[in-house]
Amino acid sequence: MNIDTSQLFAIFGVESLLGLLGLVLIVTDLLVGKGRLTGPATAVRTLAFGGLVAIFAWSFVLEPGAEGALGTLDSFALFFKRFFLATAVATLGVAAPYEDRLSAGRAEFPTLLVFTTLGMCLLSSANDFVTLFVGLELVTVVLFLMAAYRPQLPRSIEAGIKFVVIGALSAAFMVYGIAFVYGTTGSFEFSQISAVINAQESLPAGLKFGLLMVLVGLGFKLGAVPFHIWIPDVYQGAPTPTTAFLSVGSKAVGVVLLMRLVYTVMGPAAAQWTTVLAGLAALTLLMGGLGAIPQTELKRFLGYSGISHAGFLLVALATHSEASAGAILFYVVTYLFANMAAFLVIVIVSRTDDDNHMDRINGLANRSPFLALVLTTSMLSLAGVPPFAGFFAKFMVLRAAVAEPALVWLVAFSLLMAVTSLYYYLCILKRIYMRDAVDTGFLEISGGARLLLLLCMLAVFAFGIYQQPLVQAAEAGASSLFR
Amino acid sequence: MDMLPFDVNTLTALCWALFVIPFACAFTLINFGRKLPRGGDWLATAGIASCAVIAITLFFKVIVGFGAPEWAWSSAAYGLSWDWISLESLQLPVGFYLDNLSVIMLTMVTIVATCIFFFSQGYMHGDRDYPRFFAYLSYFCFAMLGLVVVDNLLFLFIFWELVGVGSYLLIGFYYDQEEPPKASLKAFMVNRVGDVLFLLGIIIAWQLVGTLNYTEMFAVLESGAFADRTGWALAGWDTQTLLTLSGILIFCGAISKSAQVPLHTWLPDAMAGPTPVSALIHAATMVAAGVFMVGRMYPYFTPDALLFITGIGALTALIGATMGLVMWDIKKVLAYSTMSQLGYMMLGLGVGGYVAGLFHLITHAFFKACLFLGSGSVIHSVHSQDMRDMGALKNKMPWTYRTFLVATLALAGVPCFAGYYSKDQIVANALSWGLSHGVAYYVPFVFAVVGAFMTTFYMFRLVFLTFHGTPGDQHKYEHAHESPAVMVLPLVVLAIFGIGAGGTIHPLAEHGNLWFNRLVPEPASAAVAGLEHVGADTSVHGESYETYLEHFEHNLHVAHYPALIVSILAIVLGILLARRMYLTKATDPAAVARKFGPLYGIVCNKYHFDDMYGRKGVVGGLMFMNRAFAWFDKNVVDGIVNFMGLAQRFIAFVTGLFDKYVIDGLVNFWRFFVRALSSILRLVQTGNVRDYLTWTLLGVLILAITLA
């Protein structure tokens, strides 16, 4: 078997550039301002930011369609590569005001971020289980490190260790599953496995078991109940930029791979799994919705909110149609903007110390009307209130789901949980507007942070009103899964 | 001949202007209001007044086309729409839809709003947040006008939510007091319940007919060309059930928005907002949006869905009226009266009186706004909302009194006043419905007549207590004064509409000749046509739907005079009784209250609706759970000792259950469930990794077993 290098670059161009960027960052860290703390950090951060933005821009030059034995660059993969690059850029933005808290590791943070992003991009192009597993490990291992990134804080270490143990369990499920799939189909490749699956009337128990284990492994990434259990603790303990990246990136990794597996690999056979997926979706919605109510810690709260969003994604996943696949892609993008804005606000309001208690945002409207507006927009979008993007995302998911009569109960249940969730998002708004501020210090918002917040807010608003371009991109991405 | 030639571009521009102007005003005021002279009230007022000018211009266009009731600038036919989203899988064109109904609605909303903006300049004078108030009001007008002009259900829903936000902001306007923030939250939450069901209905409707544009929806429905239903059919859902279900779900949106039983509890509390807000939002426009929506979607409702609407409407009309009887707060009386009148409108629509229901929506808006503003004028002068503090105010506030009296007569439905023409039509339709269906179906008619009696009674009770008799509080009486011209003039304008909105003062005018009846023809039921296409049974009591409609039309003519006589009797009776109890004091109201002791108590407690949803209900529910569990424990442990005793206890248990908890069940169960689940959650989220692993593994096992 010969490797065609130009074809390899056509498929893995983004990954190659990211790898190169990571290496350049390491070298820069070594060469620039040796012995000082801020010099290399600034250089690395600027370079990482510039590089990521450049690669992001370049990804729009790429044409989908390159396909080879080693990987695939369909419009679905390309959509998610852009998504992960955008997430990385936003995470750098969230990390900027947090930088002085990263102390010793501030120069390495962007490098690690670039490497995980590489892993995520690789995963979106994966078309065999080997690449899938290695890519997943690359992403998770780096995320372990990023979660335990402040070893002087017991909470951060605790988060890292819990994450490692539970991550190991999920990896174990994954390997088990892959072994079973290989044992029953004789291949690692998605296309061949798919052929074997769809040649049979009903799946043999071994294959079923293998696929289930793989789905369980991915369920951890997505944060689906009952594999969500690490989320609150890890979200709370990890440094906020890491949490932001986890909440969007890690979830999206689960989404990408689940979509590939369910829609492409399992194909029509996935219809047998509808009930299981729908049940998981209902459980996830329930747990996310009810778990968020008593929370008093902002990041923990957003963790539960993320679980309930995972529930909505599962509702779409249970619906086996092109429309629902498009809805998922739309959903994750709106989630990205709303969530990143919320995390950046958290970083800014907890600047003085690391307390992320909800009291922090009390009376925010008087301290900084801008931040209050951003957080309100983001919460309303997450809650799915009409003019914002989140509403349309939920609407698309439910509209796709209602086409499946067997899922009408799930649609009704999701709507019920959406109302429940509205309650706790409103509680946040109440704190912003109706409570007196607990601390009254000056809130410093740098120009960059302001720009990012504005961008997120506009996106949340714009995609709620004029969603055509995004819907179009999402549909194109989704349709390539069904070919 | 077309005297006002409008091309499509002009019309589109006018539609845009209608809701962009108020939005621009709101935006300017919220940002720069404090820097503008007079807080920018002139800007907001000018904005809404210009909208009124546009609406009236459009209205004249309608009048000119008097002979052509089908005048409708439907978006598709006239190029008024453009693609919002256009994809292979998802088509969502959006546009404006102007027909006679929406133009009349626009005219009503803008005229009432203009009056209220002027009134507010006097009423809110000197308030700390004066500019913010006008900003919110303008924002509300933007959302409300948008709601009226859009051409599809999804956008109606979006504006519906935006209107709800406006209501939320304005109810909680006095955010530093205790009541308003609570009331605003309550309004918001109760409305969400209805909205979720509404959205579910929209989604199912979309699935069923494949479009959300009104015109296209009805066209598809009429031709019976339903979207692909194979999946649904396989799942055992027939078209008829789905159509009825989605219709009822869509109506559920109107239940919360238009304060119908059982989601009406927010409306009385919403009176915590400033009085002009109550007049604009919670009397004339927003609450009527639910009725407007039902009117818009009218061809979509199947006979079964209409039956449901009738039932809810009749209940609301009666329950609202009874609660109006016992309130002492002047605004609360009006709030319950609004609720009851909205019930009338729904009832009218439900029984097939499409025109009657919508006509009542228009006339009611004018005189109810007048009543609220009148009460605002009184409150402004007396600084109290309790009617026991008032009395004899007619000498001090002659103009307020006169306009209030006119509006009261209109609300009571006294002949020659606007309310008479619309309300009488509803009663006639209800009677005709009863005649066409059979004995059991006279209930809405009876409710409507009893409601009419009560309406007259409580309104005259209000008038007598407030303006006649002796001052309740001498100090307040002495300081009372007529309101400034900027408040009185809007009252006069609205009172004129209270007389003139009927379009005639001929008491025996033929219904078919009224201006509204001629402009807004009743659409044919697309649902029935569609159902006939797919071969569903649409017959009513064994005869075809067409024959039923003929019967109904015939009975309507028969019903006209009997209904008229009965309702006039009810009115006279109401006035006389109110006079006897509150003016001449020949009968002591307290004695009457004692006589109806328990009933009076229930009504005073608002039928326990609030307790049911509130804390009392929760505690009660938990106690019930405890009792149920205790009962179970005891009986399982003891074994069956005495079967008779057990049976006896069981009967007592069931009776007790029925007595106290029959309605609470669902709500409380949900709360209990939430609590139980969060305690399980606490059990799981221990922070110990080993526990986490165990739970996860358990989850995997359950999954695997489900799948195997």
Next chain:
Amino acid sequence: MGDALFYVFGALMVLFTFLTIRARNPVYSAIFMILSFASTAALFVMLDAFLLAAVEVLVYAGAIMVLFLFVIMLINLRAAEHDGLRVSPLVVLVALTFLLLLGRGIADLGPVPAGANELVGTPQLVAKTLFTRYVVPFEAVSILLLSAILGTVVLARRSGEA
């Protein structure tokens, strides 16, 4: 004969792994783990995967375990005070059920599909596959190791040091 040996080494592997968890002294744990790895290597040999067997012994039993032992001795880890195996019945139940499930999955594997046992662990074959078909994951592993080193350096560094 081959079958019997398979079961012998399989049983040994399970036994040593159990002892690894069971031992109170961390040094014993490490030693048991080496033995468990050795049994795994033996299984690989029986499957003709000689390279994998060698790698298992060299990398795991050799390099990694030596590192473990060094760390244990350097930080002077004492024997665990309490019995490390106090598990709740729920855990046992769950684990046993899972085992049953696993057994059911294995029992129903069906015939070995064609091509599944072609990939045999000779160095040439492994190298060829690794550098052609799986070159992308191979490179990804190198990135993974690089970032792991980078992260470890950061975590090991005391705050304030550059």
